[in-house]
Amino acid sequence: MAESILIDVRNMQKTYKLGDMEVHALRDVSLTINKGEFVAIMGPSGSGKSTFMNIIGCLDYHPANGEYFLDGENVFKMNKDQLAELRNRKIGFIFQSFNILARTSAIENVELPMLYNSGVTAKERKERALAALKSVGLADRADHMPNQLSGGQQQRVAIARSLVNNPLVIMADEPTGNLDTRSSYEIMEIFQELNDKGITIVMVTHETDIAQFAKTNILFRDGMIVTNVPVAVRKFAKEEIPKLPVLDKNDILT
Amino acid sequence: MRILNLLKIAYRSLSKNKLRVLLTMLGIIIGVASVIAMLAIGQGSKQNIQTSMASLGINSVMIFPGSVNSGGVRGGAGTYSTLTQKDADAIAAKCEYVTDVTPVVSKSSQVIAGNQNWHTNVAGGLNQYFTIRNLTVAVGNTFSTTDEHTAAKVCVIGQTVSTNLFGAETNPVGKFIRINSIPFKVIGLLAVKGQNSFGQDQDDIIVAPFSTVMKRMLSTMYLNAILASATSEKDIQKAEAQISSIMRIQHKLTPADQDDFTVRSQADIANTFESISNVMTILLACIAGISLMVGGIGIMNIMLVSVTERTREIGIRMAVGAKSIDILFQFITESIFISVLGGLIGILLGIFIALLVGRFGGWPVVITPTSIILSFAFSSAVGIFFGWYPARKAANLNPIDALRYE
Numbered sequence: 001m002a003e004s005i006l007i008d009v010r011n012m013q014k015t016y017k018l019g020d021m022e023v024h025a026l027r028d029v030s031l032t033i034n035k036g037e038f039v040a041i042m043g044p045s046g047s048g049k050s051t052f053m054n055i056i057g058c059l060d061y062h063p064a065n066g067e068y069f070l071d072g073e074n075v076f077k078m079n080k081d082q083l084a085e086l087r088n089r090k091i092g093f094i095f096q097s098f099n100i101l102a103r104t105s106a107i108e109n110v111e112l113p114m115l116y117n118s119g120v121t122a123k124e125r126k127e128r129a130l131a132a133l134k135s136v137g138l139a140d141r142a143d144h145m146p147n148q149l150s151g152g153q154q155q156r157v158a159i160a161r162s163l164v165n166n167p168l169v170i171m172a173d174e175p176t177g178n179l180d181t182r183s184s185y186e187i188m189e190i191f192q193e194l195n196d197k198g199i200t201i202v203m204v205t206h207e208t209d210i211a212q213f214a215k216t217n218i219l220f221r222d223g224m225i226v227t228n229v230p231v232a233v234r235k236f237a238k239e240e241i242p243k244l245p246v247l248d249k250n251d252i253l254t
Numbered sequence: 255m256r257i258l259n260l261l262k263i264a265y266r267s268l269s270k271n272k273l274r275v276l277l278t279m280l281g282i283i284i285g286v287a288s289v290i291a292m293l294a295i296g297q298g299s300k301q302n303i304q305t306s307m308a309s310l311g312i313n314s315v316m317i318f319p320g321s322v323n324s325g326g327v328r329g330g331a332g333t334y335s336t337l338t339q340k341d342a343d344a345i346a347a348k349c350e351y352v353t354d355v356t357p358v359v360s361k362s363s364q365v366i367a368g369n370q371n372w373h374t375n376v377a378g379g380l381n382q383y384f385t386i387r388n389l390t391v392a393v394g395n396t397f398s399t400t401d402e403h404t405a406a407k408v409c410v411i412g413q414t415v416s417t418n419l420f421g422a423e424t425n426p427v428g429k430f431i432r433i434n435s436i437p438f439k440v441i442g443l444l445a446v447k448g449q450n451s452f453g454q455d456q457d458d459i460i461v462a463p464f465s466t467v468m469k470r471m472l473s474t475m476y477l478n479a480i481l482a483s484a485t486s487e488k489d490i491q492k493a494e495a496q497i498s499s500i501m502r503i504q505h506k507l508t509p510a511d512q513d514d515f516t517v518r519s520q521a522d523i524a525n526t527f528e529s530i531s532n533v534m535t536i537l538l539a540c541i542a543g544i545s546l547m548v549g550g551i552g553i554m555n556i557m558l559v560s561v562t563e564r565t566r567e568i569g570i571r572m573a574v575g576a577k578s579i580d581i582l583f584q585f586i587t588e589s590i591f592i593s594v595l596g597g598l599i600g601i602l603l604g605i606f607i608a609l610l611v612g613r614f615g616g617w618p619v620v621i622t623p624t625s626i627i628l629s630f631a632f633s634s635a636v637g638i639f640f641g642w643y644p645a646r647k648a649a650n651l652n653p654i655d656a657l658r659y660e
Contacts, residue, residue: 059573059653060653060654061652080577084572084578085577087572088575093573095657099566099569100570101570103270108266112570115263116259116571116574116577116580117575118259165575
């Protein structure tokens with residue numbers, strides 16, 4: 001059982017200082033997430049869910065209290081360079097605002113993580129980037145610039161980028177926050193496919209219908225975990241998408 | 255592999271801002287180009303002076319008659335006839351720092367050959383005159399000791415005189431010319447020397463034996479000058495000092511008396527010119543250095559703007575696994591790329607400007623490899639120096655703060 005634990009957070013506390021005021025973003029959070037999980041973290045704004053995501057994603061260099069093991073590695077004992085390598089090898093990120101490089105073609109965006117992985121040759125880089133784009137259905141858009149892509153397509157480029165180094169876990173911070181329903185469901189379809197292949201997914205969202213695509217829902221409030229329950233009636237994107245009303249012709253094509 | 259990736263990253267981000275990169279580069283281009291061009295012009299004028307000085311005979315020391323001081327009214331240098339043949343003999347005998355000595359007399363005269371005539375300076379000196387003045391004969395010979403003893407009516411003429419009297423293609427040796435109605439046989443034609451650094455034509459000259467000019471043309475006791483050549487360039491000052499003291503004894507001057515002669519050397523003049531051109535070179539280099547500096551500040555400014563503008567990009571790169579050092583190198587590489595490429599373009603532009611100036615300005619230009627290496631090294635250093643701070647600023651960002659930056 002112990003080998004299957006991917007994320008192990010113990011007594012995590014995080015305090016910000018805003019002037020003289022101390023803001024307790026996280027008050028004693030403990031959580032384990034197993035490999036192969038699909039977790040949706042929910043909660044109102046200010047509940048600490050984003051702070052939590054940034055810490056478990058190793059994106060915040062400011063120290064937090066407690067202990068955190070990712071795939072057995074003691075994250076809080078690592079220096080910046082080790083954290084960067086950890087992000088590069090084991091974590092894929094998806095953001096609400098896509099965060100793909102402007103004026104940079106889709107394929108170059110997808111190649112980006114491999115540029116910081118010295119073990120990958122130029123040829124392999126190109127092949128893997130194309131394969132990743134193909135897996136999100138964008139093989140024919142490889143040379144398109146972000147401004148030539150729709151929001152849903154940009155987010156799929158971001159997913160391809162997060163996949164390209166074969167991560168253990170994908171951390172998605174409001175991945176559907178800027179997307180319409182159909183695009184959102186399409187993203188969820190990709191997530192569910194990836195999850196079926198064994199990739200762990202941790203997703204922050206405040207949309208309850210999106211959270212229902214996950215296996216487990218965790219609710220944050222005031223810096224603490226309030227509930228951590230399996231989803232009772234799980235939605236499957238493959239079934240949901242055909243039910244959506246067709247709003248314009250392009251919907252059928254994508 | 256890693257370096258290659260860094261170069262690729264830097265190239266990709268620079269190629270997205272071509273105009274900005276070009277404008278930033280312009281500062282470095284102008285800086286380097288001006289360093290190259292200005293040093294080339296400065297070096298060229300320096301070398302020009304050196305060669306023309308050498309053609310005058312760099313080791314030569316000249317003794318001129320002093321100024322008249324009668325009743326408090328002073329004339330200029332050379333207004334007083336004080337130099338005699340005995341002075342020249344005394345210097346030759348006693349001064350240990352000179353090799354050759356010749357008395358010099360000169361007279362500007364009308365010269366006639368056939369139906370042509372020309373006005374020029376006729377100098378009378380011993381055979382050593384040629385050695386001291388660094389004159390060589392292209393055709394024919396210089397005069398012999400016998401010519402000197404017999405006051406032979408022979409002369410050696412310069413190219414300008416020859417051209418004006420006989421035409422450019424004719425060999426004047428063996429022909430006769432009349433100087434002040436006295437017929438002289440031309441026994442030699444001097445090799446072409448061109449203009450000296452004052453713009454005087456050094457080929458517009460006739461040289462005849464000292465005794466001939468002295469006795470047949472001037473009938474005077476006094477000399478226009480004494481020319482001597484020092485044993486070496488280093489000994490010029492010692493030679494000058496010794497000549498002065500010999501001359502003071504010769505002229506029986508008391509310590510209270512002023513010199514009634516002037517001792518000058520080419521080295522003095524050469525030194526003056528060299529120090530002037532050195533000052534010029536330093537001045538030009540300073541101006542060029544300042545423009546490089548300004549170019550560097552331009553790079554820093556753009557890099558700082560670029561770091562701020564691309565904070566989100568830095569965040570994204572860090573999120574996908576870029577280490578601090580990767581970000582540092584990316585921005586340093588970008589600024590080095592700008593300065594090195596700017597430096598290369600600047601070198602080409604500088605060489606082009608220097609050649610242009612050389613061609614149309616009539617200036618000699620010397621492009622030294624040193625100036626190219628120097629300015630290239632300096633511009634690269636500018637890139638590293640001014641790129642460091644912005645790059646560090648970028649590398650020290652916290653990924654999540656950079657990602658959230660609006």
